[in-house]
Amino acid sequence: MRGGGLLVAGTTSDAGKSVVTAGICRWLVRQGVKVAPFKAQNMSLNSFVTREGAEIGRAQAMQAQACRIEPTALMNPVLLKPGGEQSSQVVLLGKPVGEMSARGYHGGRRQRLLGTVLDCLAELRAGHDAVICEGAGSPAEINLRRTDIVNMGVARGARLPVLVVGDIDRGGVFASFFGTVALLSAEDQACVAGFLVNKFRGDVSLLEPGLDMLHGLTGRRAYGVLPFRTGLGIDEEDGMAVSLRGPVRESDLAPPLGEDVLRVAVCAVPLMSNFTDVDALAAEPGVVVRFVDRPAELADADLVIVPGTRATVRALEWLRERGLADALAARAAEGRPVLGICGGFQLLGERIDDNVESRRGRVEGLGLLPVRVRFAREKTLTRPTGEALGERVEGYEIHHGVAEVTGGDAFLDGCRTGSVWGTHWHGSLESDGFRRAFLREVAAAAGRRFVPAPDTSFAALRERQLDRLGDLIEQHADTDALWRLIESGAPQGLPFIPPGAPA
Structure with a gap:
């Protein structure tokens, strides 16, 4: 097999497309298949920096890890980073190219990007046995079909079969499957091979009559029923908001090694970005x-x-409006630990000069760190390495703000004053030795008898999670049929379902 492919679409946002795509990738790579992920257009505030300095969605970086390959800009050629209700920063092939309103993007530029998207996909397919693509939202967003570059536009342009994922835990999955197909044109419907039920609880035999009826109504089969599993939502896309759930952990009941637990509070600032930074702590x-x-x-x-946040000045105002700014200042005065990451680091400083992101000019920061920040038009996208607290640290930087540190102790290209730390480095807490050293410092400052586990490997934990996704596909999907779909495309002669049918 060379250049095989599949597009994983969903009946809705958050149906499970990202994790299903990662699971299929991990299942394939365990079969010896050279596989890569792809998402033409991603809207997310959770992003990552590749080794060549390109910014892509973290979901695609996670899927590349599932494939056991390095992520590249080809895997996510268009990334939209929301900056408010009406506009987003457009990142093309890993580099920001400007802000654009939703109307402006959908009205013109989007369709012109289809050629770039298909070229990137073709290059990936030429170098891999298979490419597993992820759609966005729903392919049945008929108001956007004319300018679609991520769902059926890609499927038809690249001749990919489409597998539609539905979250049965939400209810209404049969109607969603049928309606998704029925709203598509005949040409789009021809690409839709079948369905994958996600997050099912209970006895699968009770579901089978409904799947048989769906097959009879649509001519399309179910390729599997994946059971409900907790702890699989790794590196999810966040759209415009984040649910206030704790990050994924192996066990919510994992006991501390010492006498105390350590409590970490993350301020849910507006347009929070890369909140995945705290996964390693959890x-x-x-x-x-x-x-x-x-x-x-x-x-x-x-x-x-x-x-981090996509709106540093807005987040600063939000902290003040809610009284959190005063609470942070009181903590610092008492010597209680505070850590600012990226935008969070910037707003802990003395002042911010911003004529780029908010265009508010000079704004006074919280004054908890001796730092002055100036926003530059060029975005910093790097993968730094260094040392802190006697341990090697790796991270990645994604920011417009340039920090001038005027005092304090050096800390990961940022600084530390007393119990307040600040850095631009995302992902630093994934470095196991540094994380443990940092937690020891926090515990000492907090007066807690907490002992970090000496053998917790975040990388190993992530590998186990990805293997769990691969297991879901291997154990609960029809992998022989999936293989044929990836290798040969959608079956020929699938029936057209007129909108409104059945009578």
Whole structure:
């Protein structure tokens, strides 16, 4: 097989497309297949920097890890980073090319990008046995079909079979499957090979009559029923918001090694970006992570994290409006730990000069770190390495703000003053030795008898999660039929379902 492919679409956003795509990738690579992921257009505030300095969605970086290959800009040629209700930063082939309103993007530029998207996909297919593509939202968003470059536009342009995933835990999955197909044109319907049920609880035999009826109505079969599993939502896309759930961890009951647990509160700032930074903390036994938006929720926290954001000045105002700014200042005065990452680091400083992101000019920061920030038009996209607390650290940087550090102690190209730390480095807490050293510092400052686990490997945890996704596909999908679909495309002669049928 060479250049085989499949597009994983969904009946809705958050139907499970990202994890199903990753699961298929991991299943294939375990069969010795050279496979790569692809998503033509991604809207997400969770992004990653490749080794060549390109910015792509974190979901595609996670899927590349599932394939056991390095992520590249080819895997996510268009990334949209929301900056508000009406506009997004457009990142093309890993580099920002400007801000654009939703109307402006859908009205013109989007369709012109289809050629770029198909060229990237063709290049990936030429170098791999298979490419597993992920759609966005639903292929039945008929108001956007004319300018679609991520769902049926890609499927038809690249002659890919489409597998539609539906989340049965939400209810209405049969209607969603049928309606998705019925709303498509005859040409689009010809690409839709069948369905994959996701997040099923209970006895599969009770579902089979409905799947048989769906087959009879649409002429399309189910390729599997995946059971409901917790802890699989790794590196999810976030759209415009983030659910206030804790990040994925192996066990919510993992006991601490010491006498105390360590409580981490993450300020849920507007347009939060790369909140996946805290996943590595949540993986530690005895560490409890939660997202918060009220001052009272900081009271019992041993560590408060101010995460990255696509809107630093807006987040600063939000902290002040909610009283969180005063709570952070009080913590710093008491010597209680605070960590700012990227935008969170910037707003902890003395001032921000921003004529790029918010265009608000000079704004006073929280003054907890001796840092002055100036926003540059060029975005910093790097993969730095260094040392902190006696341990080697790797990270990645994605920011317009340029920090001038005027005091304090050096800390990962940022600084530390007392119990307040700040850095532009995303992903630094995934470095196991550094994470443990940092948690020891936090525990000491908080007066907790907490002991980090000496053998927690975040990389190994992620590998186990990806293997769990591969297991789901191998054990609960018809892998022989999936293989034929990837290798040969959608079956010929699939029936057309007129909108409104059956009578």
